[in-house]
Structure formats: C-alpha cells, structure tokens
Amino acid sequence: MKRMFSVMLPAAVLLAGCVSMAPDYARPESPVPRQWRGVAAASDATQGGARPVSLLDVEWRSFFRDERLRQVIALGLAHNRDLRIALLNIEKARAQYRIQRAAALPSVKVDAGQSASRSPASVSATGTSAVSRQYSAEVGFSSYELDLFGRIRSLKDEALESYLSTAATQRSTRLSLMAEIAGDWLTLAADRELLALARRTLESQHETLVLSEHRHALGVVSGLDLAQVRSSVESARADAAxxxxxxxxxRNALELVVGAPVPDALLPSGSGDEPVLLAQVPAGLDSTALLVRPDVVSAEHALKAANANIGAARAAFFPTISLTASDGRISSQLSDLFSGASRSWSFAPSITIPIFDAGSLRASLDVAKIERDITVAEYERAIQTAFREVADALSVRVSMQERLAAQQALVQASSRTFQLAEARYRNGMDSYLDALDAQRTLYEAQQGLISLSLTEANNRVTLYKVLGGGMNMDRQMILTGLGE
Structure with missing residues (x-):
C-alpha cells in the first residue's frame, strides 16, 4: 500500500484535466469598418501584418507633457476612491482564481489524534471495568476529484478569464480617471485665463472711465458716452466676479476627482504665455487598434470565461470519480505508535454517474450557451461603442486646426479694429459706442479662442482615452504574477 499511495497521488494529478470539453474559442468578427470615414489609411509601415498606428505604446507621462499636470494625475492615481475599489476588485478576483486553481490538486492533510473510552464492569467480558486508549497519526487526502472530463479545468479557466477581465476593467477605470483629471485641470486653466482676460478688460475699462470722467468735466465727452463707459465697466466687473x-x-471639482487637496504649485497658471503642451495624435488610425482597448479586452475575457463555463456544464453529464486515501499509524500505546506493527492505510474510491435529474443538467448547459451568446453581443457592442467614440473625436479634430487659425485671425482683426476705434474716440472723432462695440467684439473673440483651445486640448485627451493609450499590458506578465 505504501508503494501504491506514493504512486497514486502523482498519477491522479497527471490524469486531472486531460480533456477539456469547452468549445474552441474564436474571436467574433469585428462589427465595425476597418477605417473611419474621413481618416487617411494607415501608413505603409503599419500595413502588411504589422500592428496599426495607435497610442497604446505612448505612456501617459509622455503624453501629458506639463509636469504640474503629471503630478496631479499621479496624485489622483494614488488617492481616487473609484480606482482604489477597482484595485481591490482585482485582488478579490485573483484570490478567487487561486481558490479555483487549487481545486485541480489534492489537498493533503496530516491528522493526529487520541481517543479514550471506559467500559463499565456490567458490560465487560472480564466482569471488571476497563479503559481503552487509541493513538493515531495519518497523512492523506479526501474527496479528490479526478478531472478526467475537464470540469475543474474549465472552472479554473473561467476564473482566470474573469480575473483578466477585472484587471482590464481596472485599467479602463485608470485611463478614464486620468482623462477626467486632465479635463478638469485644463478646464481650470482655461477659466483662469478667462478670469485674467476679464480682469485685464476691467482694468482697461476703468482707465477709459477715468479718462472719460476727466473729459466730461472739460465738456468734451457727453453724458451719454460717460454712462456707456460706466456700463461697460460694471459689465466687466460682473464677468470678473x-x-x-x-x-x-x-478647483473643487478637480480635488474631488483627485481625491486629495491639490497644492497651489500644481495648479495651472492660466497664462497664455505658458500653454499646456500635449503630445500630437497620429493621423493614420486602423479600427483593429480598438481590440486592445481596456474595455474591449475586458469584454473579450468575459466572453472567454463564458466559453469555458460551457465546458464545465458539458463535463457535468459525465461520471465524477473521487478518491480518498490515507496512510498512517494506529496504536493503543503512544510508545508503540511508530512501531512496525502499528501500520494502517485506507483507500476509498467513489464514482457518481448522473442518471436522472429532470433535465437540470441540460438546462444548465443551455444557460451556459445563452450566457456565451449574451457576452458575444456585449463584446460586439463594446467594439461598436469604442468605434463611435473614436469617430466622434476624429470628427471634431478634422477641422480643428482650421477653426483655430480662423479664430486667431479673428482675434487679430478684432484687436486692430478696437485699437483704431479707441484712438478715434480719444481724439474726439467718434462716440464711445463705436469703441464699445469694437471692444466687445475683441473680448468675445478672445473668449472664443480660449474656449476653442480648451476644446482642442480636450479632444487630444479624448482621443488618447478612446484609443486606449498607454494601457496595453502584456498578458504573459499578468500570468507570471499569478504563478502561471
């Protein structure tokens, strides 16, 4: 029995998982076009089997080039509660996978014990009371299932894919968090610049008011012009407030998403002299780049998990073979427990064959297949959603440079108009109404340029997000972390 027990455990492990009844996995056909409308095809360097152009290999610290913004993002990655929950979900999924993986191996235990009993004289063969003792020490395993039909292996594969799906979801959450922090930081920068513009306008209007009051005292400026100047000053003051x-x-919104106070030194200055520098987005894009976007990867791992679950449901139709075995010592005297005569062993194989279950197994298999079909639809929907998000971002970007150039030209023209109108007013050639209209036009054009610059910067961040930038993690690295 000793030789049998020493051979049985390795043999049982080798027999486990010899067969898998899960269907062969095939990635569904992409339900979106290869190319986005209005986007040039990928360059020759990205064709012929090479990976298409994408932002997957652009690490976020290289994409966000402003050091203050990088530090704020790092602060958010360390303190944001949603991301913390996502990380804990990964740890939970990893532990669940390890539990399921452990089921493929027998659980070996060592048991040691002592029992004592007393028999009264009335039931004793000798007519006297007797005390008997028994000592035991055993090593063995119980109810270990031989995975001949791959049920446990399929469940392990399902747990692994579920873990990988959770990990991809965390990466998607991380990418969305970085984009949200960047958007809030850029919005704060734009509003600070608008505030600075409003204050400069207020200061200019106040200077004009002082001059107009002086000229009104001399009788050069009418009361109507003076009232219009005062009205423009109050309007500029209201804008500044x-x-x-x-x-x-x-700032409150930024600190909420970061999850911690943001130091003043990391806030944008709001000065046009220090623009936020962001990496350029490549022009040639292929929709196959979406297949490695974190949320799409998560959906595909969920599909693989559902596929593995079908294998477990199929294996349930076949017999289940379990083994229980032990080898040890039993003796009535503790001193004789490890003597040659105290050797004991047990071996108890069992088999369970499903015969009648009122259709339960068939229904379980149908459920597994339907769940797989649902996850196929969810995977295809994830790709379609990703395609639309990229298409929307690209449609904004197509005319962005032309819009920026036109807005900059409008600011320059409006500035020249205001300079001439103000000079004519100061020289008494025109009323203040003409200068006021010119200043309002310039003010609106400058506001429009700041807002359009914010839209352009946010568009780059959005493209980085929807293309899954910087989130391409190697699967083998993850498996190595699991001990695979």
Missing part, C-alpha cells in the same frame, strides 16, 4: 467663482468651482 463670475469667472472668479467658476475658478473656485473648477
């Missing part, structure tokens, strides 16, 4: 409140709201 409104933007000041908006800047505070922006």
């Amino acid at each position: 409104s933007y000041a409140a908006q800047v505070e709201e922006d």
Whole structure:
C-alpha cells in the first residue's frame, strides 16, 4: 500500500484535466469598418501584418507633457476612491482564481489524534471495568476529484478569464480617471485665463472711465458716452466676479476627482504665455487598434470565461470519480505508535454517474450557451461603442486646426479694429459706442479662442482615452504574477 499511495497521488494529478470539453474559442468578427470615414489609411509601415498606428505604446507621462499636470494625475492615481475599489476588485478576483486553481490538486492533510473510552464492569467480558486508549497519526487526502472530463479545468479557466477581465476593467477605470483629471485641470486653466482676460478688460475699462470722467468735466465727452463707459465697466466687473467663482468651482471639482487637496504649485497658471503642451495624435488610425482597448479586452475575457463555463456544464453529464486515501499509524500505546506493527492505510474510491435529474443538467448547459451568446453581443457592442467614440473625436479634430487659425485671425482683426476705434474716440472723432462695440467684439473673440483651445486640448485627451493609450499590458506578465 505504501508503494501504491506514493504512486497514486502523482498519477491522479497527471490524469486531472486531460480533456477539456469547452468549445474552441474564436474571436467574433469585428462589427465595425476597418477605417473611419474621413481618416487617411494607415501608413505603409503599419500595413502588411504589422500592428496599426495607435497610442497604446505612448505612456501617459509622455503624453501629458506639463509636469504640474503629471503630478496631479499621479496624485489622483494614488488617492481616487473609484480606482482604489477597482484595485481591490482585482485582488478579490485573483484570490478567487487561486481558490479555483487549487481545486485541480489534492489537498493533503496530516491528522493526529487520541481517543479514550471506559467500559463499565456490567458490560465487560472480564466482569471488571476497563479503559481503552487509541493513538493515531495519518497523512492523506479526501474527496479528490479526478478531472478526467475537464470540469475543474474549465472552472479554473473561467476564473482566470474573469480575473483578466477585472484587471482590464481596472485599467479602463485608470485611463478614464486620468482623462477626467486632465479635463478638469485644463478646464481650470482655461477659466483662469478667462478670469485674467476679464480682469485685464476691467482694468482697461476703468482707465477709459477715468479718462472719460476727466473729459466730461472739460465738456468734451457727453453724458451719454460717460454712462456707456460706466456700463461697460460694471459689465466687466460682473464677468470678473463670475469667472472668479467658476475658478473656485473648477478647483473643487478637480480635488474631488483627485481625491486629495491639490497644492497651489500644481495648479495651472492660466497664462497664455505658458500653454499646456500635449503630445500630437497620429493621423493614420486602423479600427483593429480598438481590440486592445481596456474595455474591449475586458469584454473579450468575459466572453472567454463564458466559453469555458460551457465546458464545465458539458463535463457535468459525465461520471465524477473521487478518491480518498490515507496512510498512517494506529496504536493503543503512544510508545508503540511508530512501531512496525502499528501500520494502517485506507483507500476509498467513489464514482457518481448522473442518471436522472429532470433535465437540470441540460438546462444548465443551455444557460451556459445563452450566457456565451449574451457576452458575444456585449463584446460586439463594446467594439461598436469604442468605434463611435473614436469617430466622434476624429470628427471634431478634422477641422480643428482650421477653426483655430480662423479664430486667431479673428482675434487679430478684432484687436486692430478696437485699437483704431479707441484712438478715434480719444481724439474726439467718434462716440464711445463705436469703441464699445469694437471692444466687445475683441473680448468675445478672445473668449472664443480660449474656449476653442480648451476644446482642442480636450479632444487630444479624448482621443488618447478612446484609443486606449498607454494601457496595453502584456498578458504573459499578468500570468507570471499569478504563478502561471
């Protein structure tokens, strides 16, 4: 029995998982076009079997080039509660996978014990009471299932794919968090610049008011012109106060998503002399790049998990073979427990064959197949959603440079118009109404340029997000972390 027990355990392990009844996995055909409308085809360097152009290999610290923004993002990655929950979900999925993986191997235990009993004289063969003792020490395993039909292996594969899906979801959450922090930071920068513009306008209007009051005292400026100047001053003051409140709201929103206070030194200055520098987005894009976007990867791992679950449901139709075995010592005297005569062993194989279950197994298999079909639809929907998000971002970007150039030209023209109108007013050639209209036009054009620059910067961040930038993690690295 000793030789049998020493051979039985390795043999049982080798027999486990010899067969898998899960269907062969095949990635569904992509339900979206290969190329986005209005986007040039990928360059020759990305064709002929090579991976298409994408932002997957652009690490986020290289993409966000402003050091203050990088530090704020790093602060958010360390303190954001949603990301913390996602990380804990990964740890939970990893532990669940390890539990399921352990089921493929027998659980070997060592048991040691002592029992004592007393028999009264009335039932004793000798007519006297007797005390008997028994000592035991055994090593063995119980109810170990031989996975001849791959049920446990399929469950292990399902747990692995579920873990990988959770890990991809965490990467998607991380990428969305970085994009949200960047968007809030850029919005704060734009509103600070708008606040600075409003204050400069207020200062200019106040200077004009002082001059107009002096000229009105001399009888050069009419009371109507003076009233219009005062009206423009109050309007500029209201704008400055409104933007000041908006800047505070922006900072509160930024600190909420970061999950911690943001130091003043990491806030954007709001000065046009220090623009936020972001990496350029490549022009040639292929929709196959979406297949490694974190949320799409998560959906595909969920599909693989459902596929493995079908294998477990199929294996349930076949017999289940379990083994229980032990080898040890039993003796009535503790001193004789390890003597040659105290040797004991047990071996108890069992087999369970399903005969009648009122259709339960068939229904379980149908459920597994339907769940697989549902995850196929969810996977295809994830690809379609990703394709649309990229298409929307690209449609914004197509005319962005032309819009920026036109807006910059409008600012320059409006500035020249205001300079001429103000000079004519100061020289008494025109009323203040012409200068006021010119200044309002310039003010609106400058506001429009700031807003459009924010839209352009946010568009780059959005493209980086929807293309899954910087989130391409090697599967083998993850498996290595699991001990695979």
